[in-house]
Amino acid sequence: MMFEPEFECLPADAMRALQDRRLRDVVAYVADRVPFYRDRLESAGVQPADIRGVADIARLPITRKTDLRDHYPFGLLAVPRAELRRVHASSGTTGKPTVVAYTANDLDLFARVTARSLAMAGAEPGMMLHNAYGYGLFTGGLGLHGGAERLGMNVVPVSGGMTERQVTLIEDLRPEVIACTPSYAMTLASALAARGVSPEAISLRYALHGAEPWTDASRGYIDAGLGVRCTNIYGLSEIIGPGVSCECVEARDGSHIMEDHFYPEILDPDSGEPLPDGADGVLVLTTLTKEALPLLRYWTGDITSLTREPCACGRTLVRMRMIRGRTDDMLIVRGVNVYPSQVESLLAQVPGLSPHFRLVVTRDRHLDDLEVQCEVSLAWAATTGFSGVDAVEHAGHEPSTALRRAAMAHLHDTLGVSVAVTLLPVGAGPRSEGGKLSRVVDRRGAG
Ligand SMILES: [Zn+2]
Known part of the structure; x- marks a missing residue:
């Protein structure tokens, strides 16, 4: 109507x-x-x-x-x-x-x-x-x-x-x-x-x-x-x-x-x-x-x-x-424009990931580093037994290594900048409580 x-x-x-x-x-x-x-x-x-x-x-x-x-x-x-x-x-x-x-x-x-x-x-x-x-x-x-x-x-x-x-x-x-x-x-x-x-x-x-x-x-x-x-x-x-x-x-x-x-x-x-x-x-x-x-x-x-x-x-x-x-949401990482909404679309194309993610930008000496922290999907966690965030704990956990690599390759191919990916267990990703969710943690000014 x-x-x-x-x-x-x-x-x-x-x-x-x-x-x-x-x-x-x-x-x-x-x-x-x-x-x-x-x-x-x-x-x-x-x-x-x-x-x-x-x-x-x-x-x-x-x-x-x-x-x-x-x-x-x-x-x-x-x-x-x-x-x-x-x-x-x-x-x-x-x-x-x-x-x-x-x-x-x-x-x-x-x-x-x-x-x-x-x-x-x-x-x-x-x-x-x-x-x-x-x-x-x-x-x-x-x-x-x-x-x-x-x-x-x-x-x-x-x-x-x-x-x-x-x-x-x-x-x-x-x-x-x-x-x-x-x-x-x-x-x-x-x-x-x-x-x-x-x-x-x-x-x-x-x-x-x-x-x-x-x-x-x-x-x-x-x-x-x-x-x-x-x-x-x-x-x-x-x-x-x-x-x-x-x-x-x-x-x-x-x-x-x-x-x-x-x-x-x-x-x-x-x-x-x-x-x-x-x-x-x-x-x-x-x-x-x-x-x-x-x-x-x-x-x-x-x-x-x-x-x-x-x-x-x-x-x-x-x-x-x-x-x-x-x-004003756009990030410039190593001279490349990155929109959080663009990262969201890309992550959605990787089976095994959930829509709960954040971007963390840091600066090591002169270069910016972009990390995507993304929660895995409930279904993926259930079939692979993934439960933790600690890389050491999951060293040798092949499904998570493969998922992380797939996500990094996909982000890099489209964004044109290297991105580190960290997998978060179900429930550990950022959740909106109803207001606007800030998906970006920019630590470049923090020294
Ligand atoms: Zn219409």
Whole structure:
């Protein structure tokens, strides 16, 4: 089903006319209300009246995360504090978090785009949502919660953590839909397997995953492990939270962007020049309808491409490809770019390994060393008798030597850099507790 077919299936020319009108409005709005944008437009020599529509968008200034940081916490707001109804924040890698704020209308928009997303993912009114996204300052929990209620679902606000209890709730309450990070979905799938519960025995049918870059490899694990048809939901708190785009369960081939509210561009990461549909570049989003924190051309740092090919679901909303990596997640090891999501896809192609892994980067004198620590799969451990992490203990354990070599060769062939592989016993790999899982331990600065 579709939550708002009147917008989700708009013909291209009607969508363009709507975006043109809304862009003119938001430019006039920020020029009037946000001194930061007034100054930026002035120094770019742009009058609001110069912007007739999205064809003129490249004349507008880019907004970056550092701009939010420089105006922490409320310097970019377009409304008085008293008009705010909620604040969320995302953790920064350095120092202060990025604070975002919502008016009542912004929260209404948030609920509508997440309701659309849930419906895209297969959810219907009357179904139950097991919402294992973290509640709190993170936008995931409350964001999906509002959308599910708006769609007419029954929400179990379980949040992250206490995995054993979550498995019990899934078994007993029988939800049809689950929402959580992809890494936590894998944690839950492993917990179900460890308890001997088969995916067919539980009620889940659909799953929405986001907040971390993930891959088709994890999709296979999650579909099989939870007995679902899972879809990608994408968002970032600066724009609104989850619900900026979502895959439809019919095609699962790119996420439909809610482009009547969030206008997407793809720019060259180096030159900042616009790139055509199909080309990989940085996703840049302009909020067309937000009140508290409208952003012009926000540089997400996420690498993707757009397609306007017709979709099997009938929606006309433009689609973005799965995020390959966030530019700030990318590791440079001996001059080679390595994305954790790429390592994840490669590990999934090696039979015997689980999706639970971490990357450890160290520097010995001048050279970087990359180690992948990956947990073995339950089935592989059972057939080979592998139980330990200590290489000495497993010296002469032929299956683990063979598995380690196969993994190292496969990673080296594709990444083009040597990678050491350490096998971890079942249960010893990193598990998400519901929030975002950091897969990278970078010890290069540690001396
Ligand atoms: Zn579709």
